[in-house]
Amino acid sequence: MNILCPVCKKILNGSDKIYSCKNRHSFDIAKEGYLNLNLKNSQNTGDNTEMIRARKAFLEKGYYDFLRQEINKYINENDGLVDLACGEGYYTSFFKAKDKIGIDLSKTGLRIASKADKTTTYLLCSIFHDPLQDKSADVILTIFAPIAKEEIVRILKDDGIFILVKPDKGHLYELKEKIYEHPYYNEVEDINIDGLTLCKEIPISRKTLVKKEDLNNLFMMTPYYNTTSINDKEKLKDLNDLSISFSFLIDIYRKEVV
Ligand SMILES: C[S@@+](CC[C@H](N)C(=O)[O-])C[C@H]1O[C@@H](n2cnc3c(N)ncnc32)[C@H](O)[C@@H]1O
Numbered sequence: 001m002n003i004l005c006p007v008c009k010k011i012l013n014g015s016d017k018i019y020s021c022k023n024r025h026s027f028d029i030a031k032e033g034y035l036n037l038n039l040k041n042s043q044n045t046g047d048n049t050e051m052i053r054a055r056k057a058f059l060e061k062g063y064y065d066f067l068r069q070e071i072n073k074y075i076n077e078n079d080g081l082v083d084l085a086c087g088e089g090y091y092t093s094f095f096k097a098k099d100k101i102g103i104d105l106s107k108t109g110l111r112i113a114s115k116a117d118k119t120t121t122y123l124l125c126s127i128f129h130d131p132l133q134d135k136s137a138d139v140i141l142t143i144f145a146p147i148a149k150e151e152i153v154r155i156l157k158d159d160g161i162f163i164l165v166k167p168d169k170g171h172l173y174e175l176k177e178k179i180y181e182h183p184y185y186n187e188v189e190d191i192n193i194d195g196l197t198l199c200k201e202i203p204i205s206r207k208t209l210v211k212k213e214d215l216n217n218l219f220m221m222t223p224y225y226n227t228t229s230i231n232d233k234e235k236l237k238d239l240n241d242l243s244i245s246f247s248f249l250i251d252i253y254r255k256e257v258v
Contacts, residue, residue, distance in 0.1 A: 001082070001101060001136045004133060006039055007023070008025060035121065037123055045105055047087065051220060058218050063214070064090075070204050071165065072094065072095055075139055078098050079139045080099040080101075080136065081100045081137065082132065083141045083143070084103055084145065091143055093116065093119065093120060101120065102121070105125070110123075149193045153195040157255070159254070159255065162196055166248065168248055168249045169188055171186055172246070175215070175219065179228065180232060198252070201250070201252075202249070204247070205245060210241065211241055219233075
């Protein structure tokens with residue numbers, strides 16, 4: 001897949017240290033290997049170092065390996081794959097595809113991703129302004145991240161698929177029971193995307209014993225970490241190993257050819 005200049009949209013060509021286009025706009029490759037295409041007009045700098053470290057430490061323990069194994073069934077070795085909001089590349093690095101691009105706004109995330117995984121081109125920029133050509137990707141992934149609907153439809157090939165991974169209703173319920181006075185199930189929203197058809201929804205679930213030392217990292221990965229009171233967060237410290245449901249939905253969308 002070609003990478004486009006974020007200024008003039010011409011194709012970028014890469015050397016060891018920089019990528020540049022024929023209009024001489026140039027962009028640095030960071031020493032870890034990711035390409036910085038951020039035009040610095042974005043307030044959003046993605047997940048911070050603390051969040052990335054917590055997620056990395058938790059994912060490295062293998063708790064979500066079953067999820068990436070399942071997603072992998074829908075990816076073909078000849079695919080051009082784009083992982084939108086790839087974080088530190090836990091999923092991106094695992095998949096076998098001919099051409100892989102991971103996009104995120106978190107420098108810490110991409111430092112880790114690009115240092116460890118030389119099979120993927122990692123790009124620092126917003127998923128809402130992808131530096132990619134129309135109809136260039138066979139597979140696009142969005143895993144627990146914002147959904148850039150228009151860009152997904154634009155860059156997906158006519159017969160391409162979009163894989164959306166989101167938490168299911170009972171995800172982490174046992175953890176919420178221990179922390180909140182009134183635990184609740186997640187609301188699961190059906191996501192409609194103009195131009196794509198939802199072909200398949202795969203529920204995947206596993207109950208796993210999570211070690212005491214991993215509970216805080218797991219909780220930090222959740223969207224409710226920032227909205228939970230200090231008192232409730234303190235309860236995490238008193239917990240022992242806990243059996244927790246990991247429940248996800250893998251939604252497979254296909255592009256409607258018009
Ligand atoms: C919950 S994390 C998921 C990361 C990865 N997909 C995973 O599951 O391990 C959400 C990611 O979205 C990234 N992100 C949020 N808004 C973004 C944007 N506008 N452009 C690019 N990345 C963004 C964050 O930096 C973070 O890495």
